[in-house]
Amino acid sequence: MILIYSLVALFIAWIWVDYYRLIDIYEKEDLKYFILIFILGGASVSIVFGLHNLFIDSLGWSLNGNFINDFLYCTIQIGMLEEFAKLIPFLIFYKLFKKEVNEPIDFIAYICVAALGFSAFENVMYFYRHGPQIISGRAILSSVGHMFFTALIAYGIIRYKYQKGKNKKLELILFFIYASLAHGFYDFWLMYTGISTGIGIIITILFFLFGLSTFATIINNALNNSHFFDHKLVINPNKIASRLIGYYFIIFIIQFSLLSYTSSFSTALNSIGTPLLVIGFIVLVTSIRMSRFQLIQHQWENLSIELPFRIVYRESINGKYNRWAIRFNGDSFNETKVSAFFQEYFQLIELNRTKPTAAKRSLACIQKKIFLRNQEAVYIVSLYEHNEFGPSKLIALKPKRRGIKSINKKYPIVAIMDIIDLKKVDEPKLTIRNFKFRSWGYIKERSGFNS
Template identity: 40%
Template sequence: MILILAYSLISLFIAWIWVDYFRLIDIHNKNSLIHVIVAFLLGGGSVFVVFGFHDYILDGHQLQINGNIVNDLAYAIFQVGMLEEFSKILAFSIFFLLFRSHLKEPIDYLMYVSVCALGFSAVEHVTYFSISGPEIINGRAILSTVGHMFDTSIIAYGLILFKFKPEKNSFLTIIACFLLASLAHGIYDFFLMYPPIHQFGWIFTVLYFLVTISVFAVILNNSINNSPYFSYREIIDSSFVFKRLFIYYCIVFGAQFLLTLWDHDLEWSVRSIAFSVVFSGVIVILTIGRLSRFNLIKGRWEKIKLEFPFKFNSDSSQTKSRISIKGENFNEAHINPFMETYFYLKPVSRNSNYLREKKLAYMEHKVVSKKNEVFYIIRIYESDQTSTYSIHLLRAKLTYPNMANDKYPIAGVLRVENPNATSEARSIKKYAFREYAVLLPVGT
């Protein structure tokens, strides 16, 4: 009984990690915690829909895993994936009917669908922890939890496209996304269930999971960018989000260690947690690292690509390539406050041969290149606001130090080479780096 209570508390805490995540990234129109609780309870209750289907509707007609690839894939997609996605979206549908007026922006749909999925996974966690023991806590805390959110979020994304991008989407988009969610869920489970690859199927599951993280990141980013309440004044502090999630998962690791120690000796428990830290820890870092990075561009719909959330960067000064997480690795919280405002650019170098001195500037737009690099289009004035100006680009300094006095951001000043360029991004054909400068508020 004590272990069941402990597993229940841990499952609730795991769910809270991602509820809090959504509350951190929901920057434009905050949602009520009461509605979150209702969505979570509906999601938890949806588990019984699955039980009901198995006991009454599929009774005597259920597929069974038998080692035949077609049979087992059908089992994973239809009997597991489609049934569970139907149950979770049913929970969200009830929530939608009750609180439709509270869903005002795309991220609301993703948040409440994900909370329904968190309720479903929390009930699952207690069951699996009770059967397999505490050793699986960390793996399920990241893989299964985020996997459930991602799968159902595909359906939510169909709803978002239908509602917020209707010129290119119809009701069939929602149906297609439901089928994609069922397929995504089924493939994840298939690698774990298919007997011929039972010993190493988890490797494919992990690699597949990492690809889904990249897709999830784009879905989240697009939802925030297309909020009717979008404002560059509202920012996501990516460093804070990452640190908060990291601390949460450290607590989960600690809880697993204590529960493992309940049933085993110290030496065995230390070995077990060491393996979890190495295996699950890497997945946690990649996941929270990618999901804490956002490019906030008003009205932008980024294309979804199937890719890993990390990349290999070749450094000519080193003999080995290093791995980095995809997405901009600078904190937009430092530069975004300067959007659509006047500010000063002060050269970092005392021997500046380009800006030479502090110049007045105005930040007009924020754009993203084909390589997903963020640039800011600015005007640099000769003297005051009434004087002539030239169009330049700013690119955040990605290496340290990238802040002056731990307060003001440093950015690269890029001169636009084509003389007829305007603040319209398409008119900028060529640009070249000139020097680094500090962004200072007017009056500084």
């Protein structure tokens, strides 16, 4: 079984290696470098074992049920030690292949793949010790958790290298401490005997969800501040989310098959209950949130304590159907399709509500992308009367988010809106009320357009 568990652990790691290859849209990394740092990350487990053999075990420090003792134990002896061990492979890699780490997202990707190597080795040990019933939980919670903790260290390095300010060296130390605290806090509630197991699991899951949002923000900031930033290069969130969900569905099938083989088919069926539903929910939230980003050049979003989703009051562009809804942070699919036309001439086909066949075609060009107070994207567009050399006026386009979102699954549908006050376009906290809905339309390539 050790071979099977090893293959499962490698597949879990591949899920996220593939993820980093998908989101690294500006300057992609060679797979061989990911393989190398993954191996180094797996080998870093020996640092933990070695330090334990050298002196840590002789200290006699262990969990004893005391809140403070156990929290410090989890933070220092587990969190700090493991984060130190995962950092070493990245430092070695950076020393040898510094030229490969040439944009902020590279720091995140490489250090997280090192963490995946560490996590894969750890997963094999846990699978062998506890059996296949823990596979899905460790595949999402532990693997992503390891990446998040180590990404905090990477973020400290990114801030040191790419942000201006004082005390930047102090930030390197602080973010290492944050990573250790996050790691320790996560483990503490699973190990502390002063509360029930159920409460500990609930706290751990909630912490995971809050950490997930921070993790996504770290990645978003890294992408926004790449030297190779290009508005035409966009992330397809639907592709990423569906691939992550597909991968984890395979994990569920593998777990079910191994449970059927090692125990019985009825045992495997009994495992499909509340625990699997909870894991499924976490996979869904993780897949959606980790696929959606707001790509705004040079923007640094503050790290905040928030869930990956929120309850918002949706105001429709025509003043109807206002209601409360659940929204995930970040851009959805249609925004990325529209961004592909950034600062490019394209056709804007304005639909006539009373005469669908009397569509008006105009030449347009996106000038800037802004975000409303509820984080929905709006594009400020120059609309030309005749051609790009003639007079133009500014309008706004807002991608359609509900119902049918594109024509022939290719051309994104947009709301065409007049700007009520041009002077307020650059002001923060704009809402849909700063625009006046005119009509629906869709956009397509300029080819074949005759003014």
